[in-house]
Amino acid sequence: MAAADLKTLIVDKARSLGFDLARVAPAALADRYRLAFDQFLADGRQGDMDWLARTPERRTSPKGLWPEARSILMLAANYGPATDPMTRLGRRDRATISVYAQNRDYHDILKKRLKELGRYIAQTTGAELKVFVDTAPVMEKPLAQAAGLGWQGKHTNLVSRDYGSWLFLAEIFTTLDLEPDAAESDHCGQCRRCLDICPTAAFPAPYTLDARRCLSYLTIEHKGPIPAEFRAPMGNRIYGCDDCLSVCPWNKFAQSAVEPSFLPRAELTAPRLADLAALDDAAFREIFAGSPIKRIGRDRFVRNVLIAIGNSGNAGLATTAEQLLDDPSPLVRGMAVWALGRLTPMHLATLAPARAVELDEDVRAEWDTALG
Template identity: 60%
Template sequence: MPAPDVNTDRLKDDLRRKAEALGFDVCRFASAIAPWTEGDRLAAFVEAGRHGDMGWMETTLERRRHPTAMWPEARTAIVLGLNYGPETDPRPELEDLSAGYISVYARGDDYHEVIKGRLKTLAGQLALRMEAEVKVFVDTAPLMEKPLAQRAGLGWQGKHTNLLSRELGNWLFLGVILTTADIPPDAPETEHCGSCTACLDACPTRAFPAPFQLDARRCLSYLTIEFAGAWPEEFRVATGTRIFGCDDCLAACPWNKFAKAAQEGRLKARAALQSSRLADLLALDNAGFRALFARSPVKRIGRDRFVRNVLYAAGNSADASLVSPVQALTVDPDPVVADAARWALGRLTA
């Protein structure tokens, strides 16, 4: 509960100013205790098997159903957004078939590291002022950030299921502070997609069975990042040169006409990750992989999974100069890598 002398309107204004000083683009407030239906939607998603091999979604399902299922004492959610928009539409980069495409969000420093320290700073100031408990979250705990963001008024979950803002487009990282303090909520946002289906039409694997629904098993972001095994043939071809993530549905959204390029220097693309040559990436051993992707979100999938992705891209490149490095990987110790190399070699020599 807030202290008797706390003016909550002034508190919210002060926190917004401090959030802006820390580099956040938006800071809004939502109730953490109000009922919602998003937990039922998540349960239906898992029951249908659309989470694929992400077993952690099933094991933490009950804790994900509602913010208070994870932390019963939580009363308020402070939701913050940090823009990571690219300088230009990244989709034309896919035309260079000798370069691997890395999702915009992963071209700079790991956003978890960029955001978490700032959240802790803001949360610490709130805790002192309100004499309240706080916890911070950046996409790693069983907390449904996007529904909270919609409830706080940052934006809405578009037909591609990602958060979409009228002011910032959909290139937006989220961070959440849960607190035991009671702070009046902001007005929620409503859906503004209308009849547009640009994001659904742009998906190269048709991963959306219906608007506002995703089947992760068909999503290239899931396949390149979360899935550890060998891919079905149709997805190996459909990935093109995408080797870590996929931005097609995000980049296609018309609301991005209001988006702006990221201002945070640590989130800007490194040159080495914006146009990475497939030939160089195929040569990566474990040490080389760790060195190239130090401080990057890419590092968490490891060399083997990453090189598997690069081999699928090589198989789609029609670049005869890749035959030799691909052939060398047909005897890779990792069986999935070796399988991907044989597939790519077959495509390159057909």
């Protein structure tokens, strides 16, 4: 079979399996990506994400990851929201969850499709291949740009002329020698809406992210107490942040997702903070089974919820926070103190004498700060 016909066959099969875009990149990356990544690590901008610094030669070079790779099939699935995610930020007694996490874990959905597509390619061609959905050190956004799926915007995320900001990415490394598609050029122009909207100023420069200041990193990857300077800017965001994605002008071309697994579950579009704060470990696991939220665990999740409660301005939620002052997790106890200090500082002061001795240093520090 001619190489061009084979590529068309594979792309058509990918589309039939539910991928919205399927294009080919060469198994190589320009040196500028390696240099930018090295600088990112040198500046410590990865925060707690230590895995980013492991085997950088594999992350910055497709052939460093798999020397036999000759082509990379880059795939994308649209998860565009039907409404503007920013509208939920004003409902301070409710939680805002990132669009991508309001239903099933996309890793599971795309991995199943990838395996089926991989079997088809292997059976049709006999080629070797490897499939990835955030399961290996792959610089997928630069590869997606090289394949023409979109370009890395000033917020470092992929932007598509057809789908705006809302694409899940996956890739198949293969020994097939497929004709690469034309790379996409940058179409951000002078726009800086994504940079200016960031509530924590996480972009020290265009195309540069400091993860340590990013609310997606802080609410998902960061394991300890969230630094005090970032708590108020969190607002009611309890898992991720879509601000820089939502304001991109290219979203005028975005399309709402049609895949049922990417549509929001009704109970996760604007859940009540009081209900989420009341979850114990068993209830948390039950509600978020099959969700990407499950991986951060109940304690970090409730930590985030309590910060949102503290930002709510709703003194009626003080009782919810007070009930967590004796939580088994010091992470939760500390954020309960902070939330009460924001909502009812006078009441918190009356509770202090009975709680003068706190065994955990971080919790004691929260008390000392809250009480001045």
